[in-house]
Amino acid sequence: MRPLLACLLLALALPASAQIYKYIDSNGNTVFTNQPPDGTQAETVNLPPTNTVETQAPSLPIDSSANDTPQDEAPYAVLNLTGIPDDEAMRSNNGTFIVGVDIQPRLQPGHRLRLILDGEPYGQASNVPSLQVTNVERGEHSLAVAVVAEDRIVQQSATETFTVQRISVNSPARPPVTPPRPTPRPAN
Numbered sequence: 001m002r003p004l005l006a007c008l009l010l011a012l013a014l015p016a017s018a019q020i021y022k023y024i025d026s027n028g029n030t031v032f033t034n035q036p037p038d039g040t041q042a043e044t045v046n047l048p049p050t051n052t053v054e055t056q057a058p059s060l061p062i063d064s065s066a067n068d069t070p071q072d073e074a075p076y077a078v079l080n081l082t083g084i085p086d087d088e089a090m091r092s093n094n095g096t097f098i099v100g101v102d103i104q105p106r107l108q109p110g111h112r113l114r115l116i117l118d119g120e121p122y123g124q125a126s127n128v129p130s131l132q133v134t135n136v137e138r139g140e141h142s143l144a145v146a147v148v149a150e151d152r153i154v155q156q157s158a159t160e161t162f163t164v165q166r167i168s169v170n171s172p173a174r175p176p177v178t179p180p181r182p183t184p185r186p187a188n
Helices: 002-013
Strands: 020-024 030-033 043-045 078-082 097-104 112-117 120-126 130-133 139-149 152-156 160-165
Touching (some): 078 139, 097 139, 112 130, 120 130
Antiparallel strands (some): 020 043, 112 120
16 A cells, blocks of 8 residues: 555656746747647756745644643733822712723733722723723722733732712812892882
């Protein structure tokens, strides 16, 4: 069986090393062929050696979920929130604001960003590095961002504390509204 296979492979390789001939037919067209024509003068075409590429053994992707040992290195060198004031209160009359996420390298496929507000997951996970917080009550809060893959937290940023300041109708900063004085009617 093996000698037959070897003969077949050699037979397939023969046309690759065959001679090429070039001639001009009766209509003036240039013709290339592997057999010299009868009665027509043909010139031999010398071809440069064929390009070859050595095959490389395929490498298997590393499956990090197969390892039961915890990874010491985080997949992201930089992961932190931006746009949160450091020392002053965040003024937001309706409690809605946007925070940015500084992440390097870029978010990997299958990973999403999710906010952690006051220790609880907040909102939907997203692949956009700009996340919105809506209707947060006034007062002090903590906020972090986590990179999640499905329901598992891959990496989490440091928690930042901030204060939301919202306008209230009870706010002493508003001047009291005094009703207009009625104007006396003239007596008839």
